[in-house]
Amino acid sequence: MASSSRITVVFPFTIKLDTPCKIDSATTPMVAETATCTISGQTITVDNPFGTGSYTEGDPAFSFIFSTGGTNPDSAKNAGAFTASTFRMIGTPA
Numbered sequence: 001m002a003s004s005s006r007i008t009v010v011f012p013f014t015i016k017l018d019t020p021c022k023i024d025s026a027t028t029p030m031v032a033e034t035a036t037c038t039i040s041g042q043t044i045t046v047d048n049p050f051g052t053g054s055y056t057e058g059d060p061a062f063s064f065i066f067s068t069g070g071t072n073p074d075s076a077k078n079a080g081a082f083t084a085s086t087f088r089m090i091g092t093p094a
Helices: none
Strands: 005-010 016-026 036-040 043-047 064-071 085-086
Touching: 016 036, 016 043
Parallel strands: none
Antiparallel strands: 005 043, 005 085, 016 064, 036 043
16 A cells, blocks of 8 residues: 555444544554544544555565544444455556
């Protein structure tokens, strides 16, 4: 994934999403300070997640935590399915 990329995560309806979205921390190679996070419906979109770096298939897994933007369900139960997708921004090298 190039530095100019996008990650989307679609949350199940049992998890309430609210704006604004704020990424508090992330593991390398993701850069929380340069990533932008937006919410639309049940989808969180993270743009420019790697700053000037990139992520290559086979590299160690990365994760991020957002503190503002979501509320857990009222009780411990199966929340439903999550869908994560990655995109390269148009006009950037693969």
